[in-house]
Amino acid sequence: MPDTLQSELETYERRTPASRAAHEKAAARLPLGVASNYRSYQPYPLHVRDANGSRIRDIDGNEYIDFNMCFGALMAGHCHPAVMHAVAAKLKTGTMFGMPHDAENALAEEICARFPVEMVRFSNSGTECTMHAMRLARAATGRERVIKMEGGYHGLHDSVLVSVKPKANEVGDPDRPTSVPGGEGITKATLGNTLIAQFNDLPAIERLFAAYPGEIAAVIVEPILMNVGILMPDPGYHQGLREITKKHGALLIFDEVKTGAKLARGGACEYFGIEPDIICLAKSIGGGFSLAAFASKRSIMNLISDHRVFHGGTYNTNPVAMAAGLATLREVLTPAAYERVNRLNTKLVDGYKEQIEKTGLEAYVVGAGSNGSLMFAPKPIHNYRDWLNIDSESWRHYWFAMTNRGVIPQPYWWDEQWTVSVAHTEADIDKHLELFAEIAPAVAAGQRERRGRSGAPGGATKPAGPPAGSRSQPAPAAR
Numbered sequence: 001m002p003d004t005l006q007s008e009l010e011t012y013e014r015r016t017p018a019s020r021a022a023h024e025k026a027a028a029r030l031p032l033g034v035a036s037n038y039r040s041y042q043p044y045p046l047h048v049r050d051a052n053g054s055r056i057r058d059i060d061g062n063e064y065i066d067f068n069m070c071f072g073a074l075m076a077g078h079c080h081p082a083v084m085h086a087v088a089a090k091l092k093t094g095t096m097f098g099m100p101h102d103a104e105n106a107l108a109e110e111i112c113a114r115f116p117v118e119m120v121r122f123s124n125s126g127t128e129c130t131m132h133a134m135r136l137a138r139a140a141t142g143r144e145r146v147i148k149m150e151g152g153y154h155g156l157h158d159s160v161l162v163s164v165k166p167k168a169n170e171v172g173d174p175d176r177p178t179s180v181p182g183g184e185g186i187t188k189a190t191l192g193n194t195l196i197a198q199f200n201d202l203p204a205i206e207r208l209f210a211a212y213p214g215e216i217a218a219v220i221v222e223p224i225l226m227n228v229g230i231l232m233p234d235p236g237y238h239q240g241l242r243e244i245t246k247k248h249g250a251l252l253i254f255d256e257v258k259t260g261a262k263l264a265r266g267g268a269c270e271y272f273g274i275e276p277d278i279i280c281l282a283k284s285i286g287g288g289f290s291l292a293a294f295a296s297k298r299s300i301m302n303l304i305s306d307h308r309v310f311h312g313g314t315y316n317t318n319p320v321a322m323a324a325g326l327a328t329l330r331e332v333l334t335p336a337a338y339e340r341v342n343r344l345n346t347k348l349v350d351g352y353k354e355q356i357e358k359t360g361l362e363a364y365v366v367g368a369g370s371n372g373s374l375m376f377a378p379k380p381i382h383n384y385r386d387w388l389n390i391d392s393e394s395w396r397h398y399w400f401a402m403t404n405r406g407v408i409p410q411p412y413w414w415d416e417q418w419t420v421s422v423a424h425t426e427a428d429i430d431k432h433l434e435l436f437a438e439i440a441p442a443v444a445a446g447q448r449e450r451r452g453r454s455g456a457p458g459g460a461t462k463p464a465g466p467p468a469g470s471r472s473q474p475a476p477a478a479r
């Protein structure tokens, strides 16, 4: 009798009683018991004791090889020695100045050397960066509307918390998707200014420009849609976006929060050979510290220099985060590191492919740079609506089975992806693949059994979809 999802859930609870107790206690003071909704899942999330390199330990003392890597923010791995050393040295000389210091220009130079940009401003989170990028675009064009992709994620400010995870009955006409607010509290005015197109649909972008002539300031896009596992752009998609935005006098914003440090040295700009107008960076550029940046050409950033667009922030360029960023870009994310990580990721992806073929799992695997994702769909998805049919029951089986055996294969939720960091070793990849080979037959058997019962791909019942707002949401009881 193979292990089932139910038996894996029981094992999870048996192995992690301290996490359960900590979660119950936390829930009294923190909504959902967590500090960010994305960390919440059922029956309860693992509570962490410590982490180092490629390993993370929960408070029950279980050790895991970590491929979650803080939702892709740790391509440097946990506590990379070069980063820790730079930070430790900096801690002795002050943690906050609120005044200029040398690291600012030095890090701006590093970013301009990697990306097709001329000036940089720093902040602390991806959310801040996309917010400032969009304000800049509005100021640069004198227009108010923006286009974002259905299922795309750009953080938590009002203009982009739209059609992030709309339900199937909310999405509307595929040629002219409805703008669906990502929860309550977003004004109708803001919602009206965020126009939605499906990813990989260039004619839809043309139609929106035709419908709102002279009104659209920018198109914002994740170069690879990583809010639905991994969804690659069609060949020519970004070139098309570039041409259309240029033709209509609008800006193209690449949200490289996930791709910037992890896809290539010059992020998606290099990977796809595109020069967007504004880029947004965060997550892995900080090597484990809160660091983000938005950057563009001089003519656009001069809107800030000319006091036409305001940007500020108490924590911006705090010397600790800047030291971490400098060490990360100069010493950790080197060309050799990209080469090594890409090789390890290719090995992981190829190993998954082999098991999928062997077990008949109805799934496919995608890799890009240091990212990868096991997609529980019969054929590659092409847009967000395809992703709505992901076999999330089999995904949960996979995730709990791997985690119970000591490999966290990616962040919880089937819209995420794994990160191979510079800290992962060949042995870590081998262990990951060994466990996948161990559990894949049972996941495939469970999938076949559910399919047999229902006739539906992967089985009849999907755990309920996410609520209107969030990128990934908790299980039914919490909805």
Ligand SMILES: Cc1ncc(COP(=O)(O)O)c(C=O)c1O
Residues within 6 Å of the ligand: 071, 124, 125, 126, 127, 128, 130, 153, 154, 155, 156, 222, 255, 256, 257, 258, 282, 283
């Ligand atoms: C593509 C993208 N943009 C923006 C953000 C928001 O970044 P942060 O969580 O740092 O605000 C995220 C976070 O996952 C992201 O994946």
